[in-house]
Each structure stands twice: as structure tokens, then as C-alpha cells.
Amino acid sequence: MADLNELSEKLALLKQEIEGEIKNLSNSKVAFEYRKGLMDSKTGKIGTLMREMGKIPNELKAEYGKKVNEIKMWAQDRFEELESKLKEAEMAERYNSETIDVTLPAKMRPIGNLHPNTQVRNQIVDIFGSMGFEIYEGNEIETDYYNFSALNIPKDHPARDMQDTFYLSPEFLLRTQTSAGQIHVMEEKKPPIKVISPGKVFRSDDDATHSPMFSQMEGLVVDKGITLCDLQGMLDVFVQKIFGEDTKTRLRPSYFPFTEPSVEVDVSCFQCHGKGCKLCKGTGWIEVLGAGVVNKKVLEGCGIDSNVYSGLAFGIGIDRIAMLKYGINNIKLLFESDLRVLNQIND
Ligand code: PHE
Numbered sequence: 001m002a003d004l005n006e007l008s009e010k011l012a013l014l015k016q017e018i019e020g021e022i023k024n025l026s027n028s029k030v031a032f033e034y035r036k037g038l039m040d041s042k043t044g045k046i047g048t049l050m051r052e053m054g055k056i057p058n059e060l061k062a063e064y065g066k067k068v069n070e071i072k073m074w075a076q077d078r079f080e081e082l083e084s085k086l087k088e089a090e091m092a093e094r095y096n097s098e099t100i101d102v103t104l105p106a107k108m109r110p111i112g113n114l115h116p117n118t119q120v121r122n123q124i125v126d127i128f129g130s131m132g133f134e135i136y137e138g139n140e141i142e143t144d145y146y147n148f149s150a151l152n153i154p155k156d157h158p159a160r161d162m163q164d165t166f167y168l169s170p171e172f173l174l175r176t177q178t179s180a181g182q183i184h185v186m187e188e189k190k191p192p193i194k195v196i197s198p199g200k201v202f203r204s205d206d207d208a209t210h211s212p213m214f215s216q217m218e219g220l221v222v223d224k225g226i227t228l229c230d231l232q233g234m235l236d237v238f239v240q241k242i243f244g245e246d247t248k249t250r251l252r253p254s255y256f257p258f259t260e261p262s263v264e265v266d267v268s269c270f271q272c273h274g275k276g277c278k279l280c281k282g283t284g285w286i287e288v289l290g291a292g293v294v295n296k297k298v299l300e301g302c303g304i305d306s307n308v309y310s311g312l313a314f315g316i317g318i319d320r321i322a323m324l325k326y327g328i329n330n331i332k333l334l335f336e337s338d339l340r341v342l343n344q345i346n347d
Contacts, residue, residue, distance in 0.1 A: 028086040035079045116322040116345045127241045128196045136197040138181030146180040151258040159257045164204035174202035178218035186302035191309045193222040211331045215318035222311035231312040243270040259292025289316045
């Protein structure tokens with residue numbers, strides 16, 4: 001290389017070539033490879049420049065070295081700039097492609113509700129539980145004695161027709177009423193007695209409001225001086241908690257062999273508040289349960305002195321309360337497990 005002008009030209013061309021090449025370097029990996037090639041001391045266009053120092057006349061060596069160093073420094077700066085730009089872009093792209101959308105709603109896992117009957121049963125248990133009632137669990141299979149005779153419904157008594165019975169044998173049957181539990185309780189416990197007894201009962205009966213199996217909640221209180229007033233007081237609290245604060249009760253004379261006097265209990269219609277609507281059939285009142293003062297014959301039959309003690313009893317139809325409370329017009333809906341119905345009831 002005769003003079004440095006030639007070198008300067010060569011370096012200028014090399015710079016141009018590098019600039020042109022840089023435009024095609026689309027990622028940091030190819031940029032690194034290209035730079036490595038350029039700087040390689042045996043093959044690289046910049047790397048080999050120093051080796052040519054030997055051919056340069058002594059007086060030009062310093063200048064030559066300076067120029068070669070300059071292009072080396074230039075290339076280094078240029079590539080550092082390029083690589084940091086490429087890395088930044090690559091990082092941004094990676095963040096973009098690996099982004100997790102934390103706002104995506106989670107997959108919903110469907111969870112069930114308690115059955116409407118169970119919800120109502122729990123509510124009733126809570127209400128009477130808060131009044132100091134204990135729970136007695138009776139038997140679904142009973143003898144004729146507990147389900148009927150001991151409740152003052154002797155064989156051939158017309159009251160047996162009130163409840164179409166599934167007999168298992170002449171002696172055993174599926175209980176038609178939780179009242180059968182009253183007798184067990186009075187045989188096992190001495191007064192004061194204050195129990196509720198929830199459970200399934202069975203009658204050969206089947207229409208829109210009756211099912212062969214349904215649920216009742218029996219209530220029994222036996223103590224000194226228990227009267228119909230105690231019954232109404234307790235039931236007032238019960239219906240107000242179940243149907244709403246302004247609900248009233250009305251007792252109508254009725255007949256059950258095991259209570260004397262016997263009553264049907266109506267509640268003021270919680271839908272129309274007494275004005276008359278479809279639910280209360282225009283009367284303003286809805287019948288919800290049967291009740292009464294425990295018949296002295298029943299007390300005596302269980303060995304309780306009816307001159308000292310008196311009692312009250314009530315039987316609540318749990319399905320009926322659930323249907324009224326949740327606006328269910330066919331009892332079959334309580335047995336069909338239709339989620340469109342059940343999901344609406346979460347009390
Ligand atoms: N056992 C009666 C029935 O099923 C209801 C009832 C219970 C009535 C307790 C009076 C007292 O119809």
C-alpha cells in the first residue's frame with residue numbers, strides 16, 4: 001500500500017459496505033455472527049488490517065495504525081448500537097408474545113345449592129332451635145300402634161281414611177305422619193318436653209300438590225300449663241321469620257284425633273298482604289299447618305298425668321312451605337333436580 005489515501009478510500013468503501021450490510025441484520029444473532037466475521041484476525045475484513053502493518057513503510061505505520069484503529073472503534077460503536085436496538089426489539093416482542101392476560105375470567109365451576117326442602121327445613125330447625133326446641137329423629141318405618149292407635153286413631157276409625165297408608169304388613173307401615181314420633185318422645189322423656197322432629201312421610205297420594213313421599217316437621221311441647229295461646233305465640237314467631245315480619249296467623253277449628261281442640265293454622269297472604277290474589281285464592285289467607293292441644297288420652301297412653309301436664313303439637317308440611325315461599329306450583333319440581341328451577345332458590 002503505497003500511500004494512505006488508498007487506505008482511506010478502501011476504509012471508506014468498507015464502511016459503506018458495512019452500513020449496507022447492517023440494514024439486513026434482522027436479529028442479534030446474525031448481527032453477532034457478522035461482527036465476529038468482520039473482526040476475525042485471520043479472515044475478517046477489519047481483523048486482518050492490522051496484519052498488513054508489516055507491508056507498510058515505517059514512516060506511515062503510526063498513521064496507518066491510527067486509521068485502522070479508528071475504523072475498528074467505529075465498527076465497535078456501530079455494532080453496539082445496533083445490537084442494543086435489536087435486543088430491545090427482541091425483548092419487546094418476547095414480552096408481547098408471552099403476555100398472560102390476567103383479566104381473563106376464570107373457568108366457573110358449577111356448585112349446587114341445598115335442596116329447597118333442605119333450606120326450609122334448616123330454617124325451621126333454626127327458628128325452633130332458637131326457642132329451645134331439641135331435635136328428635138323418628139323412624140320412617142313404624143308400627144300401626146305408633147302411627148295410629150297411640151295417637152287415638154283406633155283400627156276402623158274413620159280418621160284413618162284421612163291418610164292413605166302404605167302397609168308393609170298388617171303391623172308395619174311407612175309412617176304417614178311425623179306425629180308417630182310424638183309417642184316415642186313421650187315414652188322416652190318426662191316433661192318438660194320441647195322437641196321438633198323433621199322427616200319423610202308417605203301417603204298413597206299423587207297430584208300437583210301431593211307426592212307419595214313428602215316431608216313434615218312435627219313440634220311437641222309438654223309442660224305444666226301449656227295452652228293454645230302458647231301455640232299461637234310460637235307459630236307467630238315462626239311464620240314471621242319464614243314469610244316476613246308482618247305475617248299474621250289465624251286459627252280455624254279443625255279435627256285431629258290426637259289433639260283437642262284441633263286447629264288449622266292460616267297465615268295472612270305474604271304476596272298480596274291480605275287483599276286477595278291467586279296464591280291465596282282471593283281469601284287473603286293461606287293454610288300452612290295443622291296443630292292443637294295434645295289430647296289427654298294420648299298423654300295418658302304415654303304415662304303422662306294429664307291433670308298435671310298439658311301439651312301442644314303442630315305438624316308443618318315442609319314441601320308446602322317451600323312451594324309457597326319460593327313460588328313453586330307443582331310439587332314434582334321438587335323431585336326433578338332441574339337446575340333451572342333449583343338455581344333460583346338460594347335462601
Ligand atoms: N299429623 C297431622 C297431619 O299430618 C298434622 C298435625 C300434627 C296435626 C300435630 C296436629 C298436631 O295432618
